[in-house]
Amino acid sequence: MLVVVLEVDPAMAVTAYIMIKVDGMTNREVLDKIVALEETREAFIIFGAFDIIVKAVFKTNEDMSSYVVEKLRSIDGVGETQTNVCASC
Numbered sequence: 001m002l003v004v005v006l007e008v009d010p011a012m013a014v015t016a017y018i019m020i021k022v023d024g025m026t027n028r029e030v031l032d033k034i035v036a037l038e039e040t041r042e043a044f045i046i047f048g049a050f051d052i053i054v055k056a057v058f059k060t061n062e063d064m065s066s067y068v069v070e071k072l073r074s075i076d077g078v079g080e081t082q083t084n085v086c087a088s089c
Contacts, residue, residue, distance in 0.1 A: 014058040015086040018068060019050035025077030027051050033075045039067050050082065061085075 022030050027045045034043050034054055042055040054072075058064040064085070072078055 014061055014064050016056055016058070016064055017084045017086070018054045018056060018072065019046075019082045019084070020052040020054065020072065021049075021079040021081075022051040022077050023079035030075060030077040034072065037067070037071055039063070039071075050080075 020030070020034075031043055031045055031052055034040055034052065037056075039056040039058055040054055041057055044053050045051065046053050056064070056067060058067065064083070068081060068083055072081060
């Protein structure tokens with residue numbers, strides 16, 4: 001099992017868990033690209049309805065939206081995503 005844990009910045013106000021379905025590429029290739037994104041704090045290949053789960057932190061909801069729409073969805077192999085925003089951490 002691969003576990004990637006990165007340091008969390010306390011100035012970040014929005015935490016989200018994002019589940020991703022991978023299309024046409026290996027989960028490992030997609031995971032490696034996601035881990036390279038600045039906002040990514042943890043990322044795991046999982047079994048179930050989705051292939052990858054990502055924990056990411058943001059300063060604002062707009063930053064979160066940009067991460068999902070502009071960064072994640074631009075990665076080859078990223079299909080459907082489901083974003084779950086934490087109410088409290």
